[in-house]
Amino acid sequence: MNLRKGNLMSVRDDVKVLDATIRDGGLCNNFEFSDEFVKELYKTNVKSGIDYMEFGYKASTSMFDENEFGKWKFCKEEDIRAIVGDNPSDMKIAVMADVGRCDYKTDFLPKSESVIDMVRVACYIHQIPAALDMIEHFHTLGYETTCNIMAVSQATTDQLSQALEMLKNSNVDVIYLVDSYGSLFPENACELTQFYLNAVEGSGKKVGFHAHNNQNLAFANTIETLSYGVSYLDATVEGMGRGAGNCSVELLLGFLKNPKYNLYPLLKFIEKYMKELKDKGVVWGYGLQYMFTGHFNRHPREAIDFTNNKREDFSEFYKSLLDNY
């Protein structure tokens, strides 16, 4: 039995591409993108047929000092509007809200007054009850919602079953499988996909996938989980994202067969704006240090330190990870 949905020649209308460059990429440069960068990326995404553009986090200004971060950590309504106006395009606008780091009761307008279309609620598996409270609040305000269960590679099957059952009975629209540590191989990513899909079957809810590239598998895992029925695909320009980064939008658009996607505008953007960013010293992407943390299924923070300190002693770093495994 072939469990894949569609094939390499077909178009699936349920597929949506979400560009998370400003949000996950913002973790690489403290969210300090120029307005020009964000505006040009917005225009590029519209031209390239991207379905959703995530502008950043909606972080609590009482927990985080606004002077210490770029504005896309907070995604104020006026800042988004300064880029997109009333967003006359077909592309939808998303923001992320972290459980425990967001004043969700006060910081969101009703959807009818906001240019934001979708709120993505990010949580760890034990925070599902808190996430559900946020999801129902955002749903009542009129937003599309997702629940992004982070670090899924560390959740037990029992936890995941219960979480998915709770989400199935909620008003959430999309449930994301998030490979935060980049530790999944295509084989287990696809098993998890089927586990998610079976759990929410009949509810009409969609499943999404958010990859990290620690083992150079972000694109592969994205298209493999897609083939098993994932609908919402996160990607970032040149894979820009924390540590080893994410699935590249350009690889993904090269793969998808829907003629609405258009690679060319993205190439123009990359030539000009991504080069500028890298020339300024912003760093992300696959490296042995990230392979190790992916391999050991743990947070990349030590690998990020290794990178920031410009270390090249991979064997010593590997040994240090074995020490406190």
Next chain:
Amino acid sequence: MNLRKGNLMSVRDDVKVLDATIRDGGLCNNFEFSDEFVKELYKTNVKSGIDYMEFGYKASTSMFDENEFGKWKFCKEEDIRAIVGDNPSDMKIAVMADVGRCDYKTDFLPKSESVIDMVRVACYIHQIPAALDMIEHFHTLGYETTCNIMAVSQATTDQLSQALEMLKNSNVDVIYLVDSYGSLFPENACELTQFYLNAVEGSGKKVGFHAHNNQNLAFANTIETLSYGVSYLDATVEGMGRGAGNCSVELLLGFLKNPKYNLYPLLKFIEKYMKELKDKGVVWGYGLQYMFTGHFNRHPREAIDFTNNKREDFSEFYKSLLDNY
């Protein structure tokens, strides 16, 4: 029905890792590795549990001027012996012989007098008869043999059926699926794997996979085809190989569960010798230019030129490929 062989926790004894760094990587530096590099890589591979190390090509000295290439384009018996002595290790020594570029009738000793264990015959699909002639010759001399059918993404199903039938009836030991253009996605790489395995079923012949990283899928395609029954896995240190390079040995050893494989010696080698190589300006690895040629299923030569000319006008290059598609 699960068509995968084994699972993510198990060891399959049929799996063999072949390090092709000197051979495919040699295409990046004209085969001009120092003796120290090759000797240290040999020692590293032995310590890391690599099953086969490919030393290079056995190219015709009447077709290619020995002064214009490093010695690993020719792999003379005495040059290999200068590195490995009588090769007292368990690791086997391989060389590659290209159809039409090799004096195979005169340039190979009987196996009993050679330190080489395996000859890999590389051909395009229309050269199978010539490849078979070489294979039978090498078999008679006493060598293990493989047939590496290059550019498999451009062969028709009929051609492939006939080629595999001919190979099934030959004395070849391993038949390789070679994604020369890096154009396969995991889904079609796995379909091809099953096609190969079905074609040679009952013959005892093994199937191998040789990946290129044009779409950043070399590692993913390698472990996915592995999971569907491929036994022989080509990889190179840090993916060093023509254009976008190959599957990284370090990612592959990180994935394989057999305790005979050991990542640590490889990390020491990378720190010292691969850094040196890159500092000298040897270039390979994934980039948008290679994604394009992979995407269009064509030879990477234009992307290699783009790279060598240090061009960064990706959108123009993409347009030029559309022109002569």
